[in-house]
Amino acid sequence: MFPSLQSKLQRFEELERQLQDPEVLSDIDKMLALQREHGGMMRIAQQTRRFNQLEEDLEVAKQMYWEETDPKSKADAKVEYDTIEVDFEELRKELEDLVLSGDTLMRGSFIMEIRAGTGGDEAALFARDLFEMYRRYFDMKGWKHEIMELAAGELGGMKEVVLSVTGESCYHWMQFESGGHRVQRVPETEAQGRVHTSAATVAVMAEASEVEVEIREEDLEIDTMRAGGPGGQKVNKTESAVRITHKPSGIVVRCQDEKSQHKNKAKAMRLLRSKLLESQQMAAQRARSEQRRTLIGSGDRSERIRTYNFPQNRLTDHRIGLTVHKLDQVMQGYLDEVVNALVEFDKSERLQGGAG
Numbered sequence: 001m002f003p004s005l006q007s008k009l010q011r012f013e014e015l016e017r018q019l020q021d022p023e024v025l026s027d028i029d030k031m032l033a034l035q036r037e038h039g040g041m042m043r044i045a046q047q048t049r050r051f052n053q054l055e056e057d058l059e060v061a062k063q064m065y066w067e068e069t070d071p072k073s074k075a076d077a078k079v080e081y082d083t084i085e086v087d088f089e090e091l092r093k094e095l096e097d098l099v100l101s102g103d104t105l106m107r108g109s110f111i112m113e114i115r116a117g118t119g120g121d122e123a124a125l126f127a128r129d130l131f132e133m134y135r136r137y138f139d140m141k142g143w144k145h146e147i148m149e150l151a152a153g154e155l156g157g158m159k160e161v162v163l164s165v166t167g168e169s170c171y172h173w174m175q176f177e178s179g180g181h182r183v184q185r186v187p188e189t190e191a192q193g194r195v196h197t198s199a200a201t202v203a204v205m206a207e208a209s210e211v212e213v214e215i216r217e218e219d220l221e222i223d224t225m226r227a228g229g230p231g232g233q234k235v236n237k238t239e240s241a242v243r244i245t246h247k248p249s250g251i252v253v254r255c256q257d258e259k260s261q262h263k264n265k266a267k268a269m270r271l272l273r274s275k276l277l278e279s280q281q282m283a284a285q286r287a288r289s290e291q292r293r294t295l296i297g298s299g300d301r302s303e304r305i306r307t308y309n310f311p312q313n314r315l316t317d318h319r320i321g322l323t324v325h326k327l328d329q330v331m332q333g334y335l336d337e338v339v340n341a342l343v344e345f346d347k348s349e350r351l352q353g354g355a356g
Contacts, residue, residue, distance in 0.1 A: 001055070002095055005048045012038065012045035029266050036166060036207065040108025043168060044098055051095055054088045097347075107171030109207040111274045115160045116153060117180065119198020122187040124157025126308075127200040129331060130181060131161050136333025143167030148267050149255055155188070162271065164207065171206050176319075176342040178204045179305035186311070195311060199304075207270060208277035215273065221245040224261060244268045251275050320345045 015038040018024050024031055061081040068074040114130050116123040138145045149162040165174070182199045190196060224239040241256035242264040253275065255268040307316045313327045315338065322341050324330065330338065 001092075002048065002051070002099060004099060005044060005051075005095060008041060009045050009048045009052075012041045015041070033270075036109045038108075039166070039168065040171075042108075047091065047095060047098070051088075051091050054084060054091060058084050058088050104169075104172040104175055104206075107206045108168060109164060109166040110171040110174060111148070111162065111164050111205045111207055111271060112174070112177075113160070113162050113201075113203040113205075114158070115201050116158065117199035117201055119183075119196065121154050121157060121189060122183075122196055123198040123200055124153030124159055125155060125188065126157075126181075126183045126198055127153075127161070128156065128158040129183075130200055130202065131158060131163075133331050133333055133335070134177075137335045138165055138167070138170075140333055141167060141170070141173075143170050147257060148271060149257055164267075164270065171204070173339050173343060174204050175206075176204075176305075176339075176346065177202050179303045181306050181308065182304055183308045184310065185308075203278075205274040205278045206281075208273040213273045213276045213280075215246070215269070215276070219247050221247060222265070240264055242268050244272055246272055246276065249276065249279060251279070317342070 015034055018034055019031070019038060024034065058081070061077060061084055065074060065077040065081055068077050112134065114127050114134075116127040119126070135145065143165050144167065145163050145165045147161060147163050149160070151159040151161070153159045180199055180201050182197060184195055184197050186193055187196050187198075221244070223243045223245075225241045225243065226239055240259055240261045241254065242261060243252065243254040244265070245252045251272060253268045253271045255264040255271065258264045258267065305317060305319055307314075307318070308327055308331075309316070310327060312325070314323060314325050315327045315330050316323045317338060320341060322338065324337060326334075
């Protein structure tokens, strides 16, 4: 039963073996990548193992019931069988939900990009506020996060920030944050007190493993340069910044956050793999466009998905018609109501249209 989960359990057990290999443990980058994949699969692997054990226990209890001739022993065997069957059925329903959710629950890490859109300095300030909102939410969830790339704007804003996030099933919960986020508020720079509208875009990409996305060295063009902050500040004397161009796709990634060229290249490769996986997923989704699919899973960054109206303390998610009048709390990281509603909506859509 559940062949897709059984194959994932096999992959998890293979990762367990690799993480005990001295050769892997001596390669920090490879070890960390395997640990991220291993952590993302842990819940599914544990539940699948438990399911397999309960299935065996159920068969043994059933056999004991039929073989017993003593009435009391037969009654005891029936009680044991019924007890195991209750646990088995509960877990079977849980695993059906896991299968319906696809691979998202196994994703123990993702990469998020937040970019200022239209609106100048106010858009950069809004991008910073979104970053702070998400950072607080990640902290509440106990998810680890690290900044991979940051381009500061004026007045303390952010033109762009790229961060990686690691935590159990974290991609599953955050996958629907991709798209255009619009803000309506009085900017700090507005002397007349007028409400302005500006925007930022968010992209959430599942972090791809080397197994999922194979990249050939000959397809890469790697440039190194000196890293520098805004206005020429903090310029490195060594060429530690890395820019990688994937020639077949034209995707360009860069990283200059670390002082080490080796670390910057490793981070850039993580970002490149995730962008390539995102490109593959979008292509597969387009291929299925004639079939019914979830209304909120397009991940199109040009699509306006949400409005943050500060004067009315209102957040509206346009995809599912959700409105909450506690924007102040949302901006402090209390995102569960919005995130959970999106995941539940997606689940109901998949149930209506089939898991595919």
